[in-house]
Amino acid sequence: MKYPEPLKKGSRVAITAFSSGIAERHEKRFQEVVRTLKQRGYDVVVGDCLKSRKKHVSAPKEQRADELLRFLTDDNIDAVAPPWGGELAMELLPLLDFKRISRAKPKWIFGFSDVSTIAASINSVVGWATVHCSNLMDLVDTNVEPLIANTLNHLETPVGGTFVQTGSENHTRKWPEIETEPLAYVVGETKTQWKWLVRPMSVDAVSGRLIGGCWDTLFHLFETPFLALSELNSKYEEGLLLYLENAEMSPCDLVRTIHNMQFRGVFNNVNGLILGRNLRADSQIEDDLTYLDVLTEHLANKNIPVMYDVDIGHVPPNLTLINGSVAEIRLVNGQGSITQWLK
Structure with missing residues (x-):
C-alpha cells in the first residue's frame, strides 16, 4: 500500500x-x-x-x-x-x-x-x-x-501508525444550514447503534484491508478495470473488508444491485460487508419492500459477516476510513469501534 x-x-x-x-x-x-x-x-x-x-x-x-x-x-x-x-x-x-x-x-x-x-x-x-x-x-x-x-x-x-474510532453517540438526517450560518456544524439527535445482520462465527469482529464508498456509484465499477475486487483480494493476505452506504437507491434498486454483485462474484472476494445508514426513507405503504427487508432476504445468505447502521455516508457523522489500511471493526453489546493500521 x-x-x-x-x-x-x-x-x-x-x-x-x-x-x-x-x-x-x-x-x-x-x-x-x-x-x-x-x-x-x-x-x-x-x-x-x-x-x-x-x-x-x-x-x-x-x-x-x-x-x-x-x-x-x-x-x-x-x-x-x-x-x-x-x-x-x-x-x-x-x-x-x-x-x-x-x-x-x-x-x-x-x-x-x-x-x-x-x-x-x-x-x-x-x-x-x-x-x-x-x-x-x-x-x-x-x-x-x-x-x-x-x-x-x-x-x-x-x-506505520494506528488510530481508533468509536461509534458516534448520536446521528442526524439534518444537515446544518451552512448558507445562512457559515460556521454551522452537524448536531446529532438520534441514538446511534451499529448492528450485526450476520455475526462472525467465533468473534465479535471482522477484519481486512478496507475498500468502499457510495453504494449507488461503486456497484457500477465492481469487476471493471476501475475497481477489480478479485484482483485486490488476491494481493492482500488480510483479504478485503468492503464498506458501502446507500444514498438514493430504492429497495428494488438495491435488490437488483445485490444480484449484480452476486453475478460478478463480489461476495466471494470480501471478508465481510459493512453498511452505513440508509438515507432513502422507506415507503409508508404497508406491503412495500423496506430496506431491512432487502438486507434480511438478500444479504443474510452470502456466507460473510454483515454489519449495518454504521457511521458511514449520507446520514452523518462519518468515520474516517482509509482505503487500503488494515482494519478491525468490532461490535460487542451494541458498542462499535474500528482500529486502523497504516501498514
Whole structure:
C-alpha cells in the first residue's frame, strides 16, 4: 500500500470539484473551510473547477479531468479534495492517465458520496491509500462531534501508525444550514447503534484491508478495470473488508444491485460487508419492500459477516476510513469501534 505522507504544517491541499461545485451562496462557508485549513498550517490551492454548478457539475468533464490529473501528478501537492460529491465523477475515470498518476507522489484524496468514485478507483488502480470521510465543506473548526472534528487529525497519522474510532453517540438526517450560518456544524439527535445482520462465527469482529464508498456509484465499477475486487483480494493476505452506504437507491434498486454483485462474484472476494445508514426513507405503504427487508432476504445468505447502521455516508457523522489500511471493526453489546493500521 502506498500511503501519502501524513498531513502537517506546510502541507499543500488542492481543492477542485470532481463533480458538483459550489454556488455563490456557499462562498462564506467555503472561506471558513479555507480559514480552518490555513489555521492548521496547510497551504491551500484553489482550482478553476470549483465555483460553478451548471447541469450538476462544476465544469465540462474534460476540464475537470485535466485539472484533477494536474493536481494528482504535481509532487508539490500533498492532498486533493473536492468540496463535496455530486452525481457524475464517474465520467472522469476514462479520461484520467493512471500511468502518469502511478509515477507521481501519493496524495490524500478525501471525502464521501461521489468523491468515493474517484477515491476507490485510485486505490484500486494505482495503489494509493485514499479516504472516505466527512467532506471538505463539513470541516470547520467549530465542529464538536468527535468523528468529524478529528478527520484531519487522522490524516496526520504517520505511516506505520494506528488510530481508533468509536461509534458516534448520536446521528442526524439534518444537515446544518451552512448558507445562512457559515460556521454551522452537524448536531446529532438520534441514538446511534451499529448492528450485526450476520455475526462472525467465533468473534465479535471482522477484519481486512478496507475498500468502499457510495453504494449507488461503486456497484457500477465492481469487476471493471476501475475497481477489480478479485484482483485486490488476491494481493492482500488480510483479504478485503468492503464498506458501502446507500444514498438514493430504492429497495428494488438495491435488490437488483445485490444480484449484480452476486453475478460478478463480489461476495466471494470480501471478508465481510459493512453498511452505513440508509438515507432513502422507506415507503409508508404497508406491503412495500423496506430496506431491512432487502438486507434480511438478500444479504443474510452470502456466507460473510454483515454489519449495518454504521457511521458511514449520507446520514452523518462519518468515520474516517482509509482505503487500503488494515482494519478491525468490532461490535460487542451494541458498542462499535474500528482500529486502523497504516501498514
